[in-house]
Amino acid sequence: MAKAGKADFSAGLVSFIKDWKNKPGNLIMILHKVQEEQGYISKEAAMEVSVLTETPLARIYGVISFYHFFKTQKPGKNQISVCLGTACYLKGGQDIIDEARSLLKMKETDISTDDGLFSVEPVRCIGCCGLAPVMSINGDVYGKLTKGQIAGILNKYRA
Secondary structure (H helix, E strand, C coil): CCCCCCCCCHHHHHHHHHHHHHHCCCCHHHHHHHHHHCCCHHHHHHHHHHHHHHCCCHHHHHHHHHHHCCCCCCCCCEEEEEEECHHHHCHHHHHHHHHHHCCCCCCCCCCCCCCCCCCEEEEEECCCHHHCCEECCCCEECCCCHHHHHHHHHHHHCC
């Protein structure tokens, strides 16, 4: 088992975990808080939660792997979300993801680029169905996209 502090949790996070340790639904709330603070749930963080909550590590990974919200790899500095909701999917959302990953030299299974500058993830809805297909980078929304526009958009975030 991990030693307390190995995941470098803040005092506030440790206090939150101790407050939630015995409450119903505690694990999901705790994991949300860990991801909120650290951007993702590292192996060390999962082990630390296991120790602090006295919960088997397998149960923690069961929750992390079941809910797609939780990330186990550190996201890139520039977080790209591509909508795959119905409207975006029908208008080429998957092509936008494929093009972004290709330009960034990412495999389908990669979460982020090797240099940590970008991460790409599909999302179910951005809320801009009239602008389909839609991509968001760090909250900036780009709509009515074509594959040919992706390189120029990515270049804005390389600097």
